[in-house]
Each structure stands twice: as structure tokens, then as C-alpha cells.
Amino acid sequence: MSIGKQHKEAKAKIDRSRAYPIEEAVALVKDAAYAKFDETVEVSIRLGVDPRKADQMVRGAVVLPNGLGKTVRVLVFAKGEKALEARDAGADYVGADDLVEKIQGGWFDFDTAIATPDMMGTVGKIGRLLGPRGLMPNPKVGTVTFEVGRAVSEAKSGKVEYRVEKAGIVHAPVGKASFEVEKLQENVVSLLDALIKAKPATSKGTYLKKICITSTMGPGVVVDIPSLQALVK
Template sequence: MATGKNIKKAKEAIDRSQLYSLDEALELLKSGAFAKFDETVDISVRLGVDPRKADQMVRGAVVLPNGLGKSVRVLVFAKGEKAQEAESAGADFVGADDLAEKIQGGWFDFDTAIASPDMMGTVGKIGRLLGPRGLMPNPKVGTVTMDIGKAVQEAKSGKIEYRVEKAGIVHAPVGKVSFDAQKLKENIVSLMDVLIKAKPSAAKGTYLKKITISSTMGPGINIDIPQLQALIK
């Protein structure tokens, strides 16, 4: 099977015991990509935090300078002037109770949801449906806001949300394999800069424990953390 051979070949090109500079890792990732589609490039960062403790939760959002290489479908819960603002900014779906009813009926053809503060009563009723899918608007990441236009534009231009999982790992997309290596590098450095600044004061010991990048079909490539930190000003 050709795919199996390709996966084996990609794995053999990477020394799992070695830590690579970001430039080396991106070169390996791009040269080893074999899928017939434009694979997503992901980063996994294992943090020295205990997410079960509220004072060690790491969560936020960042606008990647070079976007994600895909069109983002943005849904906005708003009425009146805020609804018009959302439409003018390029939101794909704008509404209120009508959208909530569609979602209750099982419709989820959107990638991110934004809401004006006055709509949170409506949004709260479908929180159990939005929450598990990572679609619940939240003021901490700027998706519950009065500045609807800005939020829509940021989402469209490549804003990603990150949240540490139970195992202490943050997973995030940082672009596509087709991206120039420099653009991927800039996206990764931007995300890492924000993650480092988000270190909880309650977190003790080593904060950045392991960083790995991979493409959708490719193996993980371990990153040399001190070298990566040196890129972040």
C-alpha cells in the first residue's frame, strides 16, 4: 500500500530521539509531506501545569500573522446595529433565536461563534451543544464582545483559540504544508510568544516541557525548546 510506504518513509527520515531547530523541523515536515491534499500543520505543546486547578488553566486566543490557509465560517449572534456590523465585516451567518433553533436541530456548519453580550441569554440555552464542540462564545478569548466587527475580521484572518487539555497539552493548527517555511515559522513564534506570556503564576518548575510539530499525515518532530525560545523577543 503506497500510503503505508509513505508513512514509513516519513518516519524513517526523522530521528525521534533528536531535538530539531524550528528551521530544521519545518524543512523535514515539508519535504516529508506526501498526502494528495494540503495537510494542516499542527503544534503540540506539553506544559508544566495542572489544568485541574483553576489557577493553572492556560487559555486564550491569538491572531496568526499568516492565517490558517483556509476560509473560516463565522457565525454571529446579534441583533440590530450589531447584526449589521457583523454582516458588514463579512460574517457568514448572523441571527439570534433563529440561529439557536437551527443549532438545536443539529446544524453546525460553522467554525467559530461570536456573540454580543446581550445575546448570551439566548446562547446560554444551547451552551451544552456548543461547549463540547469548542464553539461556545467566551469573553476571555474575545468572542463575546461589543466590538463585533473586529472580532469577525480577526476570526476571518486566522484567529485561533487555544486551551490546555487535561493531560497538560495545548494542540493548535498553525497553517498548511503549502505555506512557505518562513510563514509557518512566524505563525509558530507568534503562538509560542502568547503561550509563554500566559504562564500562570501558580505554575512551578519547567513550563515548556515538550514541543512537537506534525502534518496531518506525518509523524511528530520534536523541537529544541531553548532554540525556539531564542526566536521569541
């Protein structure tokens, strides 16, 4: 069966004119995932903010209760005891100037970068390389810290960084299509809880405007916001 035909059949399972309760939406996304690989499930949330205003920037990170279903390769810029702490916590790469040189040479075989505050002068040399790839350590999301052991553990267990884009939308992965409905739902609720807590005080009117959930290849499913909000503690 062609990809086009599979996508058509997947779309036919979803009523585009309605918003689904989260449990039903997740079940539909799982059912509509047709790729031969384990598709990533992603949530897109349109927020009632103006990201062009500094006081309305929504950014942060959340550790999903059920992880992301993938192996996260963690790099840590640290020296001395903090380097040992990072290795003990399971960091894949630990170093300082040696890692900076490697990255300057075009190496990017890692998913998350963490740095101790005293290393940021060194890391700043490769900011223009890490920044566009979303790999630059940042204190706002907990990746610039002296608590490197905890930061490594969180990254390995499914920590997701989120940042509102110019259009006011946040995109974030919440697991794999192979996850049980309940586990995906719990991850979505955790993400939403974090976004609600991160609401800027200057944001007026409706904060959560639209929520859509989809898999890598599958069609999007619109989520009923009140039913999802009711699950947030």
C-alpha cells in the same frame, strides 16, 4: 504506493533521538507531508502546569500573522446595529433566535461563533450543543464582545484558540504544509509568545516541557525549545 509505505518513508527522514531547531523542524514536516490534500500543520506543546487546578488553566487566543490557509465560516449572535456591523465585517451567518432554532435542529455549518454580551442568555440555551464542539462563545478568547466587527475580522484572518488539556498539552493548528517555511515558523513563534504570556503565576519549574510539530498524516518532529524561545520577542 500504499499509505503505510509512504508513512514509513516519511518517518525515515526524521531522527527520533534529537530535537531540531524550529526552521529545520518545519522544513522536515513539509518534506514528510505525503497526502494528496494540503495537510494542516499542528503544534503540540506540553506545559508544566496542572490543568486540574483552576489557577493553572492556560486558555486564550492568538491571531497568527500568516493565517491558517483555510476559509473560516463565522457565525454571529447579534441584533440591530451590531448585526449590521457583523455583516459588514464579513460574517457568514448573523442572527439571534432564528440561529438558535437552526442549531437546535442539528445545523453546525460554521467554524467559529461570536456573540454580543446581551445575547448570551439566548446562546445559553444551546450551550450543551456548542460546548462539546468547542463552539461556545467565551469572553476569555474574545468571542463574547460588543466589538463584533473586529472579532469577525480576526476570526477570518486566522485567529487560533488554545486550551490546555487534562494531560497538560496544548494542540493548535499553525497553517498548511503548502506554506513557506518562514511563514509557518512565524506562526509557531506567535503561538509560543501567546502561551508564554499566558503562563500562570502559580506554575513552578519548567513551563515549556516539550514541543512537537507535525502534519495531518505525517510523523511528529520534536523542536529544540531554546532555539525557538530565542525567536520570541
